[in-house]
Amino acid sequence: MESVLGRYRNLTILVGVLFLQVLGLAVQVKRSADAENTRLIRIWAVGVITPFERGLIWVQNSSHNVWHNYFFLRGVRAENRELKAQIEQMRLEQVRLSEDAAQAHRLQQLLAFKEQFIAQTVPAQVIGSSGSDLSRSIYIDKGSNDGIAPDMAVITAGGIVGKVLRAYPSTSLVLLINDQTSGVGAMLEKSRLQGVLQGTANGEVVLQRVMNDEQVAVGDAVLSSGGDQIFPKGLPVGTVTKVGAGKEMFLRIQVKPAADLSRLEEVLVVTQKQERLAIAEGAGRVRAADILAQRLPSVPDKPAVAASAPSSGSASATTQQISTPGAKPVQATTGTTQSATVTKPSGSPLAGNNSASSSAVSAPNAPAPPAAGALKKVVQKSSGEPGVNADSESAVRSQDGSAATSLSPPSNSAPSNSATSAVKPPVKQSKPASSEPVPQPPAAEDSPH
């Protein structure tokens, strides 16, 4: 036996070393659920290599900062002017988009949808990579000491990057989305078709599990679907670059990642996500139409005539009246302004709960309707208070949402004003016996801006 071992000494040692490594590998595979079983030796290796990387990155950034902060400032003024102009344009666009978003939130709230928000992120710098073309992963300079934990999403402003695979005290290993073992729940933006995003041997990214009878076009945007419980829904993933037949009955959709995975420098780690019911954020929003209305000239007050006209309270006001049951619903629309009357039962929640409407009532000496009575809601457009606009909006929404509501001119009160002069309410019927001073909205401020 000894002679055999002696004769094949080299081979025996080779087999022994290989056996030990296979054994170690088998133990790791068996305990794959516990990813921490090799943590200590990995920390040693990372601890040897990453300090050099950090040092080099520091030197590199320092020289870069010196160049960009002191020598590369030519054209900054012109660029500043251009950026300011862009900001103006984007502000207007933001107003429009925020209105759309508020509408979407309202709809989500109606359907009790839950939303996921990125509540907290940690910026990190890429300091290294796995260095192999067979596994695509990077090292970042933030670790468990900074709140990083495995399975956290890693993103850039461009799109998703990957997920944290292992978190060491001061560094973390991030598995990129083009690694062959990664999987991301993704969907096509237009068609909302869902699939699984995976990497290939060549480092490409492919959207799989989309049936081959679906229509997918080159250039379609791909977003995260949120199905993997790692990436919040709706983050940009990439764009479709090639569509072909795949295995079995699925398409092979090649995707160009939105983030440049080969040249990553700074990333954001999503350390906290929040899931909550959608909240309609219409209150407090300023609509684009309101901004334009403030900037346009408007009709001035008629202070003297106001006394004779019943409740000629608001000059440039949109008046809504919630009348009692039995009021005749007639639609009345002026040229530029609407006088809307919501016909509701007195005990309706709208009549009872709308404190904003109650506070805005200006119906002096009008015959008091039963219960909540005739509530006249004066929306002071000129005040510029967003809350008022929101009240108006909510009232209109309630009005639209109820089958019993209708637009009608006031029957027992007179919301006539200069702005709604096209409405011809029965003034004599609704005129109160005495004309008390009507609370005036700040119409004087309604001067052209």
Add this chain to the structure above:
Amino acid sequence: MPITYTSGEQIEVYRFSIPVTVGVPVLALFLQSFVPRRFPYFSYLDLPLLVTIFFAMARRNPISGLFTGAAIGLAQDMLGAYPIGIYGIAKTVVGYLASSLGAKLDVENAGARLLVTLGFYLVHAAVYFTVARGMVSLTLDWSWSRGILAGLANGFVGVGLYFVLDKFKQRT
């Protein structure tokens, strides 16, 4: 004639100082981890494999070669995302074969080194894929075009690298 068969007595065996023995593999691991961040195509190279082949062929001792390969491969595994041991096994085999080959053949000239490096790159890839797919169940795909190109790239870089590392050889 790129490869010549020589007897054991004719082949010179080299050794290296401890700083070179430790520093060169660590430097290779560092460069392999750091450089692809700036130059993505650098990841097609496998500097730790080239260092393994060089040390194994220079020492011409199978036991020394397999331990060198095992150590470098395991260190490379520790920096990667996959279980530890895949690179270790592959580089152990390469280290053993390279030192065994170095003991029988004189591979000092550039052409021989290019062919040997290409061959060992493919052996390394074959062992790696076998272990990764057979033991770890990784869904890795092999691409012949990429494999041959990467092998040639490693071969050319290896020729230059071996020329530099030859300066650190010490005769026994």
